[in-house]
Amino acid sequence: MPLTQTRLRLPKGARGDAVLALGTFLLVAIAEGQRLGSGEGSTAWVIVSWLLIGAVCGALLLRRRSPVAVGWFTALATGGYYVLSAVDGPLVLVPIAALYAIAAQGRLQSAIAVAAAMVIGVGVGALMTRSDVTGTAVFMLTGWLVAVVALGSARHSRVAYAEEQARLRATEERLRIARELHDVIGHNISMINVQSGAALHRLKKDPVQAEAALSAIKAGSRETLQELRATLDLLRRVDEDAPRAPAPGLARADALVASAELAGLTVRIERTGAERALPAQVDLAAYRIVQESLTNAARHSGAGHVTIRIAYGDRELTVAVEDDGQGGATAHPARPGGGSGIAGMTERARALGGELVAGPRPEGGFAVRARLPYGITGEPTERSSR
Secondary structure (H helix, E strand, C coil), X not given: XXXXXXXXXXCCHHHHHHHHHHHHHHHHHHXXXXXXXXXXXXHHHHHHHXXXXXXXXXXXXXXXXXXXXXXHHHHHHHHHHHHHCCCCCHHHHHHHHHHHHHHXXXXXXXXXXXHHHHHHHHHXXXXXXXXXXXXXXXXXXXXXXXXXXXXXXXXHHHHHHHHHHHHHHHHHHHHHHHHXXXXXXXXXXXXXXXHHHHHHHHCCCCHHHHHHHHHHHHHXXXXXXXXXXHHHHHHHCCCCCCCCCCCCCHHHHHHHHHHHHHCCCEEEEEEECCCECCCHHHHHHHHHHHHHHHHHXXXXXXXXXXXXXXXXXXXXXXEEEEECCCCCCCCXXXXXXXXXXXXXXXXXXXXXXXXXXXXXXXXXXXXXXXEEECCCCCCECCCCCC
């Protein structure tokens, strides 16, 4: 059986402050105990020293809530302790920890002021008393305090950067969801609008075709509700790693063709290259590009025939949607804003490192051509080139 490794995890947060305060108190208490055993110092000064020790160590528990106040109090109380006591205990660890907390919360000016006060206090105390603190010791203390402030400031910068990245990711996710909602609702509602017009036109002349169009409207509205619920459900389930339903992909291209044909278009799909499993983002982008192109062809171009060409390469997928409609920018408007019309399709392609070109064809009609790189992904499926 493999040996399991046990990692030593130091306590963090308030528990870590409690451990540090208790450890410092015990170390200082041991040093003070030696002085009590030797009988040095008057009883009054000993009592005051112990009160200062307890107050300084206890204040450390509040350093996250009020770091500046704790920093000033511990610095002044520690200075008073060293003046009254002849013991060179480690009580200075407490104001250093408070100084780090001040800098870690981004209060750099307060941290510098507290550090400067500590250095000046030690220097003045060394000059006024017969202390063994030398200029070298003051210089080393200054270096330590500068390092503590720098570490705290670096901690604050890392936290601020992480929070900014989290906000950017949240913004990008909101934009992605907005684009998905536009593509889902825009396509299906557009097809429902076209199909309802065709049903009204054929209701008396061709009831069978009108019934088929109404059935398509029912199916399209049901699919719109399902995809809308799936997207909104994804917003509610922020703690889950992945949605329960798979994202749309080219495997559902035939459903798009069937919906477009009921809207009056004649659609043909041509596939070339060895088909393979695509990355989810590439598969979704290709599906949405085909979906949006068919929507534009049905609503704006007056096209009768549409050809969808899907080419699987070794490192990229090429999708082309060509129609025989009016062509031109007026037929396929690019509305401003992400996720709208040609601008939304272009944004999807660029997000994957690809490109999309849309415009009128020389022989007439309109074409949308997208290149979506994916590298060498998956193995070719059984469906061959055709």
